[in-house]
Amino acid sequence: xxxxxxxxxxRELFSRLRSPKTFLAIVLVAxxxxxxxxxxxxxxxxxxxxxxxxxxxxxxVAFALAVALMMLIPAFPATALVSxxxxxxxxxxxxxxxxxxxxxxxxxxxNVLLAFVILSVSLPALAACYAMGGISxxxxxxxxxxxxxxxxxxxxxxxxWVSSIVNTSDAxxxxxxxxVLALAVLSIGPxxxxxxxxxxxxxxxxxxxxxxxxxxxxxxxxxxxxxxxxGISTTWPNFLGASLIITVLLALVTVKRLDPRRLERARPTGxxxxxxxxxxxxxxxxxxxxxxxxxxxxxxxxxxxxxxVMVKEFRTRKFGRLHWLIRLISVSGVVxxxxxxxxxxxxxxxxxxxxxxxxxxxxxxxxxxxxxxxxANLIAAEVESGGWxxxxxxxxxxxxxxxxxxxxTIWTLLLMLLATLPGYxxxxxxxxxxxxxxxxxVISLVIAVFMVTTMSACISAFCRTTAVATAxxxxxxxxxxxxxxxxxxxxxKPFGPLFVERALLLNPAAAALAEMKTPGFAxxxxxxxxxxxxxxxxxxxxxVLGLRIWQLTRPK
Amino acid sequence: MSDHxxxxxxxxxxxxxxxxxxxxxxxxxxxxxxxxxxxxxxxKTTTIKILxxxxxxxxxSAFISGVNCSENASKIKRLVGYMxxxxxxxxxxxxxxxxxxxxAIFGINRRDRRKRIADVMELTETTYMQDKFVESLSHGMQxxxxxARTLLHNPEVLILDEPANGLDPKARIDMRQLLLRLAGEGKxxxxxxxxxxxxxxxxxxxxxxxxxxxxxFGPLDEVMRSLCPLRxxxxxxxxxxxxxxxxSILRKTLRESEPLTVSTTERVLRFPTVRSEDxxxxxxxxxxxxxxxxxxxxxxxxxLEDAFLSISAPGLSKT
Numbered sequence: 001x002x003x004x005x006x007x008x009x010x011r012e013l014f015s016r017l018r019s020p021k022t023f024l025a026i027v028l029v030a031x032x033x034x035x036x037x038x039x040x041x042x043x044x045x046x047x048x049x050x051x052x053x054x055x056x057x058x059x060x061v062a063f064a065l066a067v068a069l070m071m072l073i074p075a076f077p078a079t080a081l082v083s084x085x086x087x088x089x090x091x092x093x094x095x096x097x098x099x100x101x102x103x104x105x106x107x108x109x110x111n112v113l114l115a116f117v118i119l120s121v122s123l124p125a126l127a128a129c130y131a132m133g134g135i136s137x138x139x140x141x142x143x144x145x146x147x148x149x150x151x152x153x154x155x156x157x158x159x160x161w162v163s164s165i166v167n168t169s170d171a172x173x174x175x176x177x178x179x180v181l182a183l184a185v186l187s188i189g190p191x192x193x194x195x196x197x198x199x200x201x202x203x204x205x206x207x208x209x210x211x212x213x214x215x216x217x218x219x220x221x222x223x224x225x226x227x228x229x230x231g232i233s234t235t236w237p238n239f240l241g242a243s244l245i246i247t248v249l250l251a252l253v254t255v256k257r258l259d260p261r262r263l264e265r266a267r268p269t270g271x272x273x274x275x276x277x278x279x280x281x282x283x284x285x286x287x288x289x290x291x292x293x294x295x296x297x298x299x300x301x302x303x304x305x306x307x308x309v310m311v312k313e314f315r316t317r318k319f320g321r322l323h324w325l326i327r328l329i330s331v332s333g334v335v336x337x338x339x340x341x342x343x344x345x346x347x348x349x350x351x352x353x354x355x356x357x358x359x360x361x362x363x364x365x366x367x368x369x370x371x372x373x374x375x376a377n378l379i380a381a382e383v384e385s386g387g388w389x390x391x392x393x394x395x396x397x398x399x400x401x402x403x404x405x406x407x408x409t410i411w412t413l414l415l416m417l418l419a420t421l422p423g424y425x426x427x428x429x430x431x432x433x434x435x436x437x438x439x440x441x442v443i444s445l446v447i448a449v450f451m452v453t454t455m456s457a458c459i460s461a462f463c464r465t466t467a468v469a470t471a472x473x474x475x476x477x478x479x480x481x482x483x484x485x486x487x488x489x490x491x492x493k494p495f496g497p498l499f500v501e502r503a504l505l506l507n508p509a510a511a512a513l514a515e516m517k518t519p520g521f522a523x524x525x526x527x528x529x530x531x532x533x534x535x536x537x538x539x540x541x542x543x544v545l546g547l548r549i550w551q552l553t554r555p556k
Numbered sequence: 557m558s559d560h561x562x563x564x565x566x567x568x569x570x571x572x573x574x575x576x577x578x579x580x581x582x583x584x585x586x587x588x589x590x591x592x593x594x595x596x597x598x599x600k601t602t603t604i605k606i607l608x609x610x611x612x613x614x615x616x617s618a619f620i621s622g623v624n625c626s627e628n629a630s631k632i633k634r635l636v637g638y639m640x641x642x643x644x645x646x647x648x649x650x651x652x653x654x655x656x657x658x659x660a661i662f663g664i665n666r667r668d669r670r671k672r673i674a675d676v677m678e679l680t681e682t683t684y685m686q687d688k689f690v691e692s693l694s695h696g697m698q699x700x701x702x703x704a705r706t707l708l709h710n711p712e713v714l715i716l717d718e719p720a721n722g723l724d725p726k727a728r729i730d731m732r733q734l735l736l737r738l739a740g741e742g743k744x745x746x747x748x749x750x751x752x753x754x755x756x757x758x759x760x761x762x763x764x765x766x767x768x769x770x771x772x773f774g775p776l777d778e779v780m781r782s783l784c785p786l787r788x789x790x791x792x793x794x795x796x797x798x799x800x801x802x803x804s805i806l807r808k809t810l811r812e813s814e815p816l817t818v819s820t821t822e823r824v825l826r827f828p829t830v831r832s833e834d835x836x837x838x839x840x841x842x843x844x845x846x847x848x849x850x851x852x853x854x855x856x857x858x859x860l861e862d863a864f865l866s867i868s869a870p871g872l873s874k875t
Contacts, residue, residue: 299650299653301659301660302656302666303666304666308657316648316649317647385645385646386644386645387645389644390644392610393608393609393640394662395634395662555610555612556605
């Protein structure tokens with residue numbers, strides 16, 4: 001069987017190309033790349049002898065394409081194997097003469113070819129950069145395409161690997177994006193934050209930065225000087241080498257996992273301790289001390305004063321179950337206190353003014369990691385599992401369903417914020433003048449919690465599957481929280497201060513950073529207008545959600 | 557007000573030009589089991605959804621214990637226990653927690669709920685699986701838990717969509733006994749199933765729908781008589797060598813509309829007929845007069861499948 005005759009490749013590619021999501025992705029990349037060229041196109045008639053103008057157009061286009069690929073490419077492979085397994089079609093394929101390698105390569109190459117299609121629509125924008133002069137095919141456009149290809153290959157391999165491990169499509173999406181984020185962004189962390197390393201550690205940190213496309217893109221777009229400042233010295237060939245190694249390793253592991261015997265998993269039947277065996281009381285006590293919450297303890301009946309839907313959400317959700325949340329909240333509390341102690345003792349030259357933004361960013365990162373996923377599960381998961389039909393057939397009111405579902409997420413996220421309050425209190429004690437600012441930061445973050453929850457729940461109410469709801473929630477919320485920060489990054493050129501301020505008004509995290517007088521944010525007045533916008537968005541989403549839940553519960 | 561526990565009067569439901577239900581009128585009395593039969597897309601689920609208050613009819617009305625299903629949906633939800641064809645499982649939830657959740661959303665207070673859960677688990681024989689995760693249960697176990705869930709708020713009427721679907725023979729027998737026990741306790745049941753012999757064993761009344769219309773409705777034996785007037789008879793011989801002789805005697809006696817089939821290996825001759833008992837006695841007399849040694853001369857009972865097939869013949873649904 002020749003490569004192009006691989007039935008899995010043909011099916012994957014054609015089904016992807018027929019999908020409206022692919023069409024949307026293609027349109028998005030085409031619009032984004034063209035828009036960036038238009039925004040950065042020089043307006044003066046001066047001859048650009050040193051090709052700075054072309055580079056100023058080329059640089060954002062290159063980074064935007066990389067970000068778009070990072071967001072779009074992992075989505076398909078992240079669910080490719082797990083959805084086949086859940087539908088039972090993977091077993092059918094493995095039961096045919098098709099080998100695990102053919103299955104893998106079919107899915108892998110289908111996705112990489114799709115990346116080519118998506119990238120091809122950016123060619124007019126890149127051609128415009130080339131036409132400006134100063135951008136060469138050999139030094140810029142060719143390497144950029146190779147790096148983007150390397151990213152597509154690497155992230156497809158990551159998606160397929162994660163998809164072969166997880167049990168649900170939304171878990172596949174969540175973990176794939178987490179791994180992609182770790183590979184692309186966190187891998188440069190050691191070099192930036194730990195500073196200059198020596199010996200073997202230096203070599204490790206160097207190769208870790210090679211995993212990330214950031215250094216490769218910087219070397220292509222002529223930002224080596226900035227990269228060197230923060231200790232990054234890898235180039236695009238290093239990235240391609242690292243991508244190849246990661247792809248091959250992940251391919252080997254994934255194909256190994258496609259062994260039918262390994263796919264057979266016994267369904268966990270659960271084990272409860274404490275219902276009828278009093279002798280296990282001490283073991284249960286030990287587990288509770290060790291893990292804070294004992295998940296094996298027999299649950300008591302739901303009391304009248306608790307919303308049953310909320311309790312059910314806490315007990316059953318796939319991601320963010322109560323025992324894990326309490327542990328996470330404890331860790332958040334300890335980290336915030338440690339950061340504040342570091343600021344107070346002055347062992348590191350970080351003052352409160354540097355610790356506070358770090359804490360805000362950490363909180364927002366946690367909020368964005370947990371919030372969309374919890375919110376996106378609320379309605380879509382219930383519809384997908386068939387539980388919604390049972391709720392509809394019960395006398396519980398739509399309002400009580402909505403309150404129960406929203407509160408299960410809001411409590412979780414607020415608890416996470418509360419965990420970091422001790423840090424802020426200590427901060428206020430160190431610098432009493434900051435108490436008002438801390439109050440405003442807390443208000444901004446609480447608004448962020450409501451925004452994240454209501455928006456993702458609203459999206460969830462319009463989706464039939466959890467995977468789609470999760471991906472859409474992440475995409476929209478990241479556009480608001482990270483997208484507006486990208487606008488802030490491009491302040492001065494092309495975006496003027498008024499435009500940047502208006503964009504930042506949408507982002508409660510930016511309001512919190514501005515309140516803390518974070519460098520770069522101090523000049524913007526984002527409160528209280530930003531709060532009103534955040535509250536307005538939340539109220540609007542809440543109203544839409546309420547209407548949708550009423551629509552979903554009423555007789556058809 | 558009617559005495560029937562469940563009653564539909566001229567129930568119709570349209571989706572645009574498509575008529576899912578057309579003038580459906582049926583009723584069920586207390587303690588009875590109604591078998592609701594029809595091919596896929598016949599309108600069974602539409603009817604059920606109207607009865608449980610999840611859908612509104614385009615015209616006509618449906619009542620449960622005198623309560624209008626479309627006008628008082630919240631009251632209906634307390635009167636009916638509904639088990640859809642999909643189980644509706646939650647991850648990481650144990651059977652006891654699952655029942656507790658549904659008890660809570662039906663507003664049963666904590667103390668009563670505890671007792672009620674124990675009772676329904678005992679009735680459905682699910683007590684031993686109370687600490688297992690619901691998603692880890694086999695299909696048969698999940699169906700039992702599903703019935704336990706429908707019984708939690710002690711409804712008068714149970715509406716079960718395909719409860720025997722996918723069950724093994726043992727689980728099917730258990731399910732049948734459970735449904736009969738519930739009917740014995742005075743519950744009114746509406747059961748849909750594609751496994752017609754199963755329904756025939758438990759139903760008092762059947763309603764056969766096709767293309768949204770009621771094709772037959774009434775007590776099981778009446779429906780059978782009206783739908784299957786052609787009775788099937790078989791003659792079993794003692795001596796296999798007499799098969800040819802018996803065949804020629806029967807061929808002389810039977811009409812063209814009574815085609816004879818011969819199974820030599822079974823020593824059996826079969827024919828369908830509309831003859832009266834007297835006429836059939838004369839057929840037997842002819843065989844005996846011809847010195848044929850007959851071991852059995854009996855009617856082969858028509859089953860619900862025959863009735864169903866006679867109703868859902870191709871083209872009928874379009875009429």
